[in-house]
Amino acid sequence: MLGGGTLVAVNVYASATEGSSDQQTGQTAQVLSAPTVYCPDVGSRLTSVPDAARADVDDELAQLDQQIAAAYQQLKEQAAAIQQDPGAADGTILAPLKEKRSQSLQRIADAIGRAGDRPQGLDDLAACTLRSSDQGSGGQSASPQDSGAPSQGASASASAGTGSGGQGGNGPVAADYADITGVQPNAATPAERSGGSTGTFSSSCGVNANGLFNSDNVIVAPGVSNGAHHFHDYIGNQSNNAFASDDDLAKADTSCADRGDKSTYYWPVLRLQNGKQERDADKPGGGTEGNAGQIVTAKQVTLTFEGNPTSKVTEMPRLLRIITGDAKSFVNGPANANASWSCTGFEDRQLKDKYPLCPKGSDVVRTFRFQSCWDGRNIDSANHRTHVAFEAADGSCPAGFEAIPQLVQRIVYAVDAPSLADGGRTVPLFAVDSFPEQLHKPVTDHGDFINVFDEDLMRKMVDCINSGRTCGAGAGEQPPSQSAEPDPSESATPQDPPSDTASPVTEPSDTAAPADPPAETGSADPSEPATGPSEPATEPTATKNGSDSSGGTGLPHVYTSASPKKSSGTGGVISKPTDRPETQAPADAQSPAGAAPAGQETPPGTAPQTEPQAVQGDLAETGAHLWPAVFGGLLLAAGFVLLWRTRWRSS
Known part of the structure; x- marks a missing residue:
């Protein structure tokens, strides 16, 4: 007894x-908001850099990113002390960071000055501050103060100390998600007018089932290993890394069904924060920078080139580079944010700064609508933005720009709505990779494209679009009508265990899209990058100043079939931060998760989602x-x- x-x-x-x-x-966690390092983005302010200075400027911009990443790591390590004394960060983190940034900015000014007019005022961008999650996104569309317990793989002390949660300790948090059934329809398309181009051309390039990843970015940081500080999925061109020259891209293999499309399409990987360790768990760009968890292979990727509502389109110039969205939108503000999140069956409702909670039977969808107006001269620009522009609200291009085919990139994932009440322990959180200080916010999502279409195929594309036809190898893979709803027989609250269809990168995806071709020489370990048949595996991939910015072996973090080669640098006026393009959709009108807006009926075939997560x-x-x-x-x-x-x- x-x-x-x-x-x-x-x-x-x-x-x-x-x-x-x-x-x-x-x-x-609710009281403490997630601190992060905010520094003015230098690259977006440099709208004019002489060609002779671009290589040096690109190197220094990459160093600035490395400095911020290192400062954020210090912030995490000293979170407890800074919580007790917020002023301690000034002397131990912010002052040394300002000094390093000042030196890099000085070298940028020197490089531009040697080739042209020396820019003034760069040193004003040296100082950085600490911001919390409710100060992110430039004060607009910021996430509320963080809530929820940490997900599997993150300690409670880390969550309490930073309020950031996530397997990597830097997000995501419950406030980063919204129930899609509580969002009002907000997607709009410019009305077609007489003289417009109504056709579509689709390319079919697979879903990266062969697992081609790296943490480079050949557009923003050419010649710099780990220049992105997060991992990208690659489809299309199979030789894309930081050291790929234009000639490398032109000679590369492609995963596209039409061999005339050797373009490269890439975006940040999506991960499940489920405690699993990927092959990059202890590598730069991966786990060492807060990008942790199981990489998810997409269920479907559609690549559609559309016309212009008011005019015919002209051919894209070969090797045109376009970036849409902003990888640093959480601290830069949403002016250049351009990724949309939704769910199959609900794509008339688009989210900009929230991940969607989809009902059972509905998949997560990421959509990128790329800039479709070109200045007629340049294939790139110093800030990688000013040579292209968005259409106006009526579909017209700005003065001096001409319409080109608009790439619409749609990526579908079979992932379940996470259990927010227990921090993703029952059903794991999902989030895109990001720079560590961006806290995996959905507003930081972005897509990159380099046009390596054969000229003949590009002409066929333009003729197809201008003549109002539907063409291309991927024409049969287009998404269903936006009004389609999930199968009612599968309707259930999204709190069940993860579906087996959320496949890790190591397993091929069962999709309608053709599987990617096998890599030429796959590597099981990212520390041993694969090389093409003609490339020696021992060729170093150090930065142009002779150092490896990742602090690792100096080899690119590539899993399969990329050939490490050096390339010439790509392309000073300081500009103010750009405003959001006029064609951007207005801020999303949304209700609190789980509550349908007033006057809005629950979509047919789905149960009202009053609790879109598992509850302990x-x-x-x-x-x-x-x-x-x-x-x-x-x-x-x-x-x-x-x-x-x-x-x-x-x-």
Whole structure:
């Protein structure tokens, strides 16, 4: 009786204490917002850099990113001390960072000055500050203060210290998600006018089932290993890394069904924050920079080139480079943010700064609508933006620009809505890779494209679009109508365990799109990059100044079939941050997750989502926690029976 009663008391007390501790941790996470390092983005301000200076400027811009990443790592390591004394960060993190940035900015000014007019005022961009999550996105569309316990793989102390959660300790958090059924329809398309180009051309390039990744960015940081500080999926061109020259891209293999399309299409990988360790877990750009978890292979990727509502389109110049979205939107503000998030069956509702919580039977969708107006002269620009522009609201191009085919990139993932109440322990959180200080915010999503179409195929594309036809190897893979809803027979609250269809990168994806061709020489370890048949594996890939910015082996972090080669640099006026293009969709009108907006009916075939996540405290979980108390209760009851029988016999 004594043993059973003690066991009951101890177990019940321990369970109560555990619940109190979890609640306290959640309250702490709500109070403490996630600190991050905010520095003015130098690259976007440099709108004119002489060709002779571009290589040196690109190197220094990459160094600035490396400095911020290192400062953010210091911030994480010193989170507890800074929480006690916020001013401590000034001397240990911000002052040294400002000094390093000043030196890099000086070298940028020197390089531009040697080739042209020396820019003035660059040193004004040296100082950085600490910002919390409610100050992100330039004060617009910022996430609320963080809430929720850390997901699997992140300690409670890390979450409490930074309020950032996530397997990598730097996000995402519950506030980064929104129930798609509570978002009002907001997608709009310019009306077609007489004289417009109504055709479409689609390319079919697979889903990167062969696992071609690296943390480089040949557009923004050519010649710099780990220039992106996060991993990209690549389809199309199979030789894209930081050291790929134009000639390398032209001679490369392609995953596209039409061999005339050797273009490169890439975007940040999507990961499940499920505690699993990918091959890049201890590599720059991966786990060492907060990009952790299981990489998810897309279920489908569609690449569609569309026309212009008001005019015919002209051919894209070969090797045209376009970046859409802004990888640093969380601290830069949303002016250049351009990725949209939605769910299949709900694509008339688009989110800019939230990941969608999709109902059962619906998949997560990322959509990028690239700039479709070209200045008629340049294939790139110093800030990688000013040579292209978005259409106006009526579909027209700015003065001096001409319409080109618009790339619409749609990526579908079979991932389940995460369980926000328990920080993703039941159903894992998902998020895109990001620069470490960007905290995996969805507003930082972005896409990159380099046109390596054969000239003949590009002419066919333009003729198809201008004549109003539907053409291309991927024409049969287009998404269904936006009004289509998920199968009602599969409708359920999105709180079930993850679907097996959320496949890791190591497994081929079962999609309608053709599988990517096998890599020429695959490598099982990212520390041993694959090389093409004519490339020596020992060729170094150091930065132009002779150092490896990743601090690693000096080899590019490529999993398959990319050939490390050096390339010539790509392309000072300082500009103010650009405003959001007029063609950007207005801020998303959305209701709190789980509540449909007033006057809006619940979409047919789906149950109202009042709780789009799993909740702790169900019967199975309670029984798992309290079984010692049940056993103790049985012992206690047996003791009473034994005592009663003993007394009865003695009487």
